[in-house]
Amino acid sequence: MSSAIRQIPLDNATRHHAHDFHQIVIGLEGRAEFEIEGVGGAISALSGCIVPANHMHYYAGTGQNRQLILDLPRDAHCLIGFHHELSRLFDAPRFFALDAPLKRYLDFLLLELDVAGDSDSQQERLSATLLGCLNTCLAEAPPPVRGRRIDLARLDRFIAHHLASPLSVSDLAREPCLSEAHFRQCFREQAGLTLWQYVRNRRLEAARHLLTESKFPLSEVAAQTGFASQSAFSHACREAFGESPSRLRQTGRCLAGSPPLS
Template structure:
C-alpha cells in the first residue's frame, strides 16, 4: 500500500476512531485538539501530532482550521526497505513543533500538492518520496527526545461514572470511553494503577455500595440488589457471603459495623461473575 497526503479541515464536533494505519497531522491554519490514548494536546500552524495505528483518538477542529494529513500503512514504501527504521517514529503518540527547516519543507510539500495534485490525486510514487522525506526529517529530530508521558487515569471521575451507572450493565468500553482510551490500553493502564481488572473494580464498587445500603437504610434487599447491579436478591446474597462471609440479613442486624474494603479474596475472578450484571466487552 502507499501513503496518502491530503489537506482537510477538521469538523468542529468531537469525533473519535482508530485505524490500522499510522498518521501524521500537521496544522496549517487555525487550531485542533487531539486526545490519543490518554495523551492530549492542541495543534496549530507548524505544530502536529503522531497517531500510531490502532490507537483510539478523539479530535475536534476549532473554528476555521486546516490540517495536512499523512496516512502511512505498515507496508508503505516510505517505512520499508532501507527506510524501515522510520517506523520507529510511530512507537508512541506524541506532539511536536516544526523547526525553520521543516517549515520550509512543509511549504515546498504544499506547493507540490497544489501544483501536481490540484484535485487531490498525487502520483503514488511521488507521494511516497514526499512522505519519506517528511518522516525521515521528523525521525531525525524526534528519535532522541523522550515521548511525553500519558496523563494519569482520573480514578475519581471513573468512580463517579461507575456509581452513577451502578444499576446498569457496565462494559469495559463504557469506562474506557470516559478516559478517552481504547479498551486494550484502558485495561492495561487500569490494572497498572489499581492492581486489579476493571471488572473486579466494578464488583468492589457494587459490593461496597450494597453493604452501605444494607446497613444504613431499610430498603428491601431486592431493591438494593437492583440499585447496585445484581441480577437478583439471591445473587446479592451469594456475593455478600463470598466477599464478607455473611449474607445481607446478618449485615443488616449489625448496623454499627464499620464499612471495610472487601477482603483480598474479592480481587480474584472466582465465581463472582455470575452474581452481578456483567461488565461486558463489546
C-alpha cells in the same frame, strides 16, 4: 493501502476513531485539539502530532482550520527495509513543533501537491522525505537534564486530582519545572514507560477501583477517569485487562487480586 497526503479542515464537533495505519497531522491554518490515548495537546500552524496505528484518538477543529494529514500503512515503503528505523517515530503519540528545515520542506511539499495532485508515486516520495525531516527534527531535541529526578509520587497526586480532564505534556512538565522535551526524556529514563502509557495506566487503575468499589454507572466511571466516552473506556479496558468494564465489575476484580499494569 499506499501512503496518502491530504489537506482538510477538521470538524468543530469532537470526533473519535482508531485506524490500522499511522498518521501525522500538521496544522496549516487555525487550531485543532487532539487527545491520543489519554495524552492531550493543541495543534496550531506549523505544529503537529503523531498518531500511531490502532490508538484511539479524539479530535476537533476550532473555527476555520486546515490540516495536512499523512496516512501511512505500517508496511509503507518509507517504514521498511533501509528506512525501517523511521518506524520508531510511531512508538508512542507525540506533539511537536516544526524546525526551520521542516518548515522549508513543508512549503516545497505543498507546492508539489498542487502540481502532482494525487499521483501515488509522487506521494510516496514526498511522504518518505517528510518522515526523514521529521525524524531529524525530533532527534535533535535537547538532551535531558542529567541528575534531575522527577518526583513520581507528586506527579501521581497531580494526575489523580486531574483525572477527569485531558492532560497535556505541558501540564505535567510544569510540576517538576522542566521543559516539555526534557520532561519527556527524563520521565521515560526514570519510569521506563512513555508518558502516555503512564497516564493511561493511572486512568485505568483508578477506573478499575471505581468499578469494584462504587456503584457509579459505567458512563460516570469513564467521565471521572478522563475517558472521552464510554466506548473509549470499554475499548481501553478490553485492551488492558481482556474484559469489558461490566465484566470487570461482575467478577469483582480488584487491584490486589490482579497483576499491576506495566
